[in-house]
Amino acid sequence: MAMTLRLSDAEAEALRRRAELENRSMQEVARQAVREYVEGHSRADLIDQVLDEELPRYAEALERLGK
Template sequence: MAMTLRLTDEENEDLRRTAERENRSMQEVARQAIREYVQRRTKLRDEALARIVAEDAELLDRLAR
């Protein structure tokens, strides 16, 4: 699926320099950054849910009855 990503001039320049430095396309760098962001957010969410389940196990058990 195609999408348009609007960047500020500074963001575009940072992306261009990074891509050039890594000998990759700007698209490759942006897609990797998005994948890494999603993975980090998913991990944080999963950790938060696990913490809630562990801390509130007794309450959750009572509510499930």
């Protein structure tokens, strides 16, 4: 799927410099950044969901451990 990504001049320049440093295309660097962002947030969302579901079950035990 193709898309257009609009960057500010400063963002485009930073991306260009990073791509040059890594000897990769700007597109490759941007795609990797998107993958890392999605994966990182997906993990955080999963952890939040598990905590929301499981924490109440152990609330009393955790409270006693905290004393």
